[in-house]
C-alpha cells in the first residue's frame with residue numbers, strides 16, 4: 001500500500017530466513033482485515049509502501065537452526081502478532097506484549113501476509129502447528145484463528161461473558177460477527193448485535209444473535225435498554241474503534257458491566273469516563289493475544305461446532321487484492337479471503 005486507496009500487487013525479492021529463530025511459510029490462505037481499512041483511508045504517501053496483511057495459514061518450507069518445535073512441512077496458523085513463547089508476557093497469555101514480539105505488516109522490517117510467502121520471526125513461539133492437513137472445507141475457519149475469531153473471543157473474555165449474561169456486540173464487521181460466536185459459545189443468554197447491513201445481520205443471527213439494533217447513537221442505546229428490562233447489558237463487545245462506538249458501549253452498559261474493546265481506537269479520548277466511574281463499569285481490552293486462544297478454539301472449529309469461516313463472503317487470487325480492498329471499503333464484502 002503506497003498511500004490511502006493505493007494498493008498494488010508487485011514482485012519483491014523472495015522471503016528468506018534471516019534469523020536462526022525464523023521459519024519460512026508458503027501462504028495457502030490469507031485475507032484482508034477490517035483494520036487494513038484504516039491505512040486504506042489515511043496512509044501517508046511513501047516511495048517504499050507498506051507490505052500489508054497479518055492473517056494467514058500455510059505450510060512451513062524451511063526453518064532456522066534454532067527452531068525446535070516447528071518443522072518443514074507443518075501446516076500452521078500465523079497469529080497476527082509474532083512472539084517468542086518464552087517471556088513473562090507469553091507465559092501469562094499476553095503474547096501481543098511479548099518483549100521480542102511485534103506485528104506482521106506493521107513492525108519495521110516485518111513482512112505482510114498478503115503474499116505468496118512470509119518470513120516468520122520467533123517461529124517456535126509464533127506458529128501454531130495444526131493437527132490436520134490442508135482440509136479445503138476447514139481452511140476458512142482455520143484462517144480466522146489468525147485474528148478475527150481470536151479477537152472476537154478476546155472481546156468476550158474481557159467483557160466477562162458467561163452463562164445467563166446479557167451481551168451487546170457493537171459492530172457488524174467480521175470481528176463483531178466472531179464476537180457473536182464467542183458470546184454464544186461462552187453461554188450468553190441474550191446477544192444483541194448493533195449493526196445495519198442486511199447480509200451481516202443475517203450472519204449474526206445464524207451465529208446466535210437474539211436481537212438486532214440498527215439505530216445509532218442515543219436511539220440505539222434506548223433500544224438496547226428497552227430490550228434488557230431497562231438497565232442495559234452485562235457485557236459489551238466493542239468491535240469498531242470509533243469514539244461513537246465507545247460512547248454507545250458505555251451508554252448501553254448496565255451498572256457493574258464490563259466492556260471488552262478490540263477495535264483499534266481512532267480517537268484521542270472520550271467524554272465517557274465519568275459515566276464509567278459512576279456506573280462501576282470496567283473497560284478493558286486491546287490487541288488480542290490470539291496465540292493464547294487457539295488451543296481453546298481449535299477443537300470447536302475442527303468438530304464444526306463453530307464456523308467462523310462463514311465471515312468470508314468473497315474469495316480472490318493474489319491479483320485481486322486491490323479489488324478486495326475496494327469491496328471491503330465499500331461494504332460490498334464482509335471479509336475477503338485470498339486463495340493461492
Ligand SMILES: [Zn+2]
Nearest residue numbers: 084087090098
Ligand atoms: Zn514473549
